[in-house]
Amino acid sequence: MIPVSTKRRKWQGGLTLVELIVAITILIALSSMALPMARYKVRREKERDLRNALMQIRTAIDKYKDLADQGQLGTQKVGSENYPETLEILVEGVKIPGAQEKKIRFLRRMPIDPFTKSSDWGKRSVKDDPKSQSWGGDNVFDVYSKTMEKAPDGTPYSDW
Template identity: 40%
Template structure:
């Protein structure tokens, strides 16, 4: 066989460079979309956690007002801490004597908080007496908010959710 009759098949250097350039362009376009997807998921987790904690706080308040549980201190019928929502409270109604009530299984963590912090410390706490625009901690937990400094995809600061 003659060497000249053999044809080598393959890609040229120019073809490989064009393919790599197209792949790089597509990857560059996909990165912002991937980052937005991650941000959207973290915001969804934040909304869910805020709803869960606020629902538990409202349940605690309602249970105190209806005499289902006894509040350990005087003042507004709100828990003294987020940890109190996970603790067992004895049901004071005669028909349910001895039953225990918990308002949260565990305190969810703020998905935007530093990973090393315990879940209870990832939230900003607002007392009943503090103003909504300037939340301050106090003797009870009336509301929670994210301590994150960023802004959500909807343009509202995460701390105002």
């Protein structure tokens, strides 16, 4: 007759130490390949969000300029060349001359820069150098991200 303890061992399953080490090694190898891919995906999402935010602000600036050129926003400040004086004007809105308490808003809210996590954008006026990091203060002709990070192709995000 076979002892009871031997019968149990035949039916019990489990992993040997070698099998466990191989399984853990495979798991580590797979996770080490997945981590860079996850970082790349997060970076791409931030880049997409940055492009969308810049497009929203630039479209709002262009709409403001078009309406100001048509004279629908009343008289503009001399030297502004019909561009908004600040970005806040795009969110707060501009009163339409002749209409009571009616404002035109160009943005619902200021988009957030996904890299700096702030709604503080770099601004350029018409008279500023395109590569300048300082704002002349006359008007807002263009915006850029204030991050110092670079895209995978080597271009700074502030040049987008």
